[in-house]
Each structure stands twice: as structure tokens, then as C-alpha cells.
Amino acid sequence: MVLQGAQKTVIKATLTAVAMFGFGFAMVPLYDVFCKVTGLNGKTSDTPYEYRAETARVDTSRTVTIQFVSTNNANMSWAFSPSIRKVTVHPGEVAELSFNVRNPTGQRMIGQAIPSVTPFDGTDFLHKTECFCFTTQPLEAFEEKNMPLKIIIDPALPRHIKKLTLSYTLFDVTDMYAAAGTP
CATH class of the missing domain: 2.60.370.10 (Ctag/Cox11)
Known part of the structure; x- marks a missing residue:
């Protein structure tokens, strides 16, 4: 089965949205690790x-x-x-x-x-x-x-x-x- 242009776009948009949501959810723990390692932001x-x-x-x-x-x-x-x-x-x-x-x-x-x-x-x-x-x-x-x-x-x-x-x-x-x- 060959995906049409619109189907590819929908799949890419959905994957991008899921990745953005996951990254946003992980921001607080990632920020904590970054501050602990670098000493930035007065952590x-x-x-x-x-x-x-x-x-x-x-x-x-x-x-x-x-x-x-x-x-x-x-x-x-x-x-x-x-x-x-x-x-x-x-x-x-x-x-x-x-x-x-x-x-x-x-x-x-x-x-x-x-x-x-x-x-x-x-x-x-x-x-x-x-x-x-x-x-x-x-x-x-x-x-x-x-x-x-x-x-x-x-x-x-x-x-x-x-x-x-x-x-x-x-x-x-x-x-x-x-x-x-x-x-």
C-alpha cells in the first residue's frame, strides 16, 4: 500500500505532536539534571x-x-x-x-x-x-x-x-x- 501525500502529512504531524508532548513532559526532570550538572540557575x-x-x-x-x-x-x-x-x-x-x-x-x-x-x-x-x-x-x-x-x-x-x-x-x-x- 502506498501512502498518499495527505496521509504522510497527517502521520508526520501526529508523530511530531507526540514527540513535542513527550519532550514537554520531560522538561522538569531534564532541567533539574542540567542545573545540577552545570550549576546554572542557582540550583x-x-x-x-x-x-x-x-x-x-x-x-x-x-x-x-x-x-x-x-x-x-x-x-x-x-x-x-x-x-x-x-x-x-x-x-x-x-x-x-x-x-x-x-x-x-x-x-x-x-x-x-x-x-x-x-x-x-x-x-x-x-x-x-x-x-x-x-x-x-x-x-x-x-x-x-x-x-x-x-x-x-x-x-x-x-x-x-x-x-x-x-x-x-x-x-x-x-x-x-x-x-x-x-x-
């Missing part, structure tokens, strides 16, 4: 920083202001915000705060927060000992949650950096986990 570590109080050194000769920003991915309907917008700390001190989240929908959803730090040359000096971004965050319909965050600015932070911005983008990963058959 921070996905694992807790091991803080040891007995060896911690606090630099009381200077302070650093940390601003907190929260945004939702276009498909995420949750209310998401930091409990405070900024804090000033001495490098080496532990700062504790939280982010508030609320699922206003009538259905269970799973969210994943992706952190980013600016300026980019400060990324390696902001450490998280506890963070809601280390795991997914399931919320039942209309549930609210207070998610803790503990961070430390490394005393080795270059002296010219006086302000850091820790930004989180919240993604709806419900469908991804449903497709994988996990809660």
Missing part, C-alpha cells in the same frame, strides 16, 4: 547539609540578608508563600523559618518545590539542613501545611555578597506520581 543541592554545632563557626563581623520568594508553576493552583520575606543573619548561623501552603482544590494533589539562589555565585554557600524541597508534598483537598526550612550561610561566602535570594517554584506533580503508581 541548590537536593540533600540536607550536615550541620555540626560543635564545629560551626559564626562570622559576627558581617551580616547577610536573605530574601525569600515563592512562585507557582502555571499549572499549580496552591497558595504558597514564605512566613517571612527576609531575614538578616551572620554567616554560620542557623536561620529557621517556614513556608505556608494551602490546597484550595477539592482533590488531593502532590507538589514539588524547586529551589534557586541568586546571585548565582552565592549558590554553593547557602546550605539547607531541613527543607520541604527535599521531598514531594502531598496535600489533601483544602488542607493547609506549614513547611519548615532551616538554612545556613557558609562563612566562606565571598565578602562582596551581602544579599541572597532563595526562590522556590512549586510544581504540580500529581499526574506524574499517579502515572508511576505511587502515592
